[in-house]
Amino acid sequence: MADHTPRFTEVAPRVWVAHYDWMHVNITLVGGSDGLLMVDTHGSAAQARAVAEDVRRLGAGPLTGIVNTHEHWDHHFGNATVVEQLGEVPIHATDWAAEHMVESAERTFAKYEDAAGDPHRDEILATALRPPTHTFSSVVQLDLGDRAVELVHPGRGHTAGDLVVRVPDADVLLGGDLVEESDPPFIGDDSWPLEWPLTLDLVLELMTDATVVVPGHGRVVDKAFVQDQRVDLGVVAETIRDLASRGVPQSEALAQGDWPWDPALLVSAVRLGYEHLPRSQKRLPLV
Known part of the structure; x- marks a missing residue:
């Protein structure tokens, strides 16, 4: 017998969240008198059909x-489906995300x-891209009829x-992947750990x-959770600054730092952090 139980759960008046195991x-979904705004569309055409x-x-x-x-595949590969x-609707994103979405998707296709x-290889490779149609640089307000929704690029x-x-x-x-509950925030090769x-x-x-607060991945959280995650990310950033200022080379930073998470998760964070530091915050070796 088919399960007709709604997956979307109302977490606030006319705001519904569906959590998917993958x-x-x-x-x-954010509801207004004109209809629904969907935030993110999952990671493949097959998954988007379920959505x-x-x-x-x-x-x-x-x-x-x-x-x-943002431009990562698990948040937009469901757009076309x-x-x-x-039905045909506007798709909103930041200027940066829209400009880099195809490039990011090509890396994902190559990986898979x-x-x-x-097990998800075939459905990912079978997915067609549908880029955003409406972009903005800083802040934009969307009119849902009797409700206004703000899209903000905070940095x-x-x-x-x-x-x-x-x-x-x-x-x-809705925090996107600036906030994650299921795991520590993912700091990848295109992240900005110091900022x-x-x-x-x-x-x-x-x-x-x-x-x-609805994170991009995991359970719904609150302001205190975000504050705690900000502290941990701050520790990562300040540890990188401290190690670099003391002349610890990047190759030894993961071993020498006192990190809030498993150092294996911070390989990109350390590499990027050292790259992004201004020269004045590094103690360069004397030749």
Whole structure:
């Protein structure tokens, strides 16, 4: 017998979140009198078909727009299928994310071409891209009829093109991958580990003590969780600065640092941190 239980759970008035086991991805719907805004679309056409069916099952209104929180594949590979299934709608992202989405996707396709044993390989490679149609550089407001939603680019962190979605009347903030609950925040080869803590400072200014925070991956959290994650990211950034200022070479930093997470997760963070440091914050070896 088919399960007709809605996957989307209302976490605040007319804000629904669906959590998917693969990569612990969250898809969020924000409802207004004009319809629904979907934030992120999952990581393949096959997964997006399930998302579209869950939207239909919820029955909260037509889809009127999509937001991609950044250019990584697990947040936008469902775009084309969602539009195919639920209708042509605007797709919003930051300028940076839109400009780098195809390049980022090509890296993902190349990775999975070589991943013969991965159970999701075929569905990822079968996915067609659908880039954003509407972009912005700093802040934009979307009109959902009786509700305004704000898209804010708070700075560089997980990527250079992250955005957060603020629903002021419901006191909800959707953090994308600037906030992650299922694992420590992923610091990859396109992250900005020294700037991420300051970016989260701006995000925290958009919250109250009661704000419902939806991370890109994992369970719904609160402002205190984001504050704690900001502290840990700050420790990563300051540890890199301290080690570099004392002349510790990058090759020895992971072994010598007192890190908040498993050093194996911080290989890119240390490399990028050393690269991004200004010359004045490095103690260069004397020749």
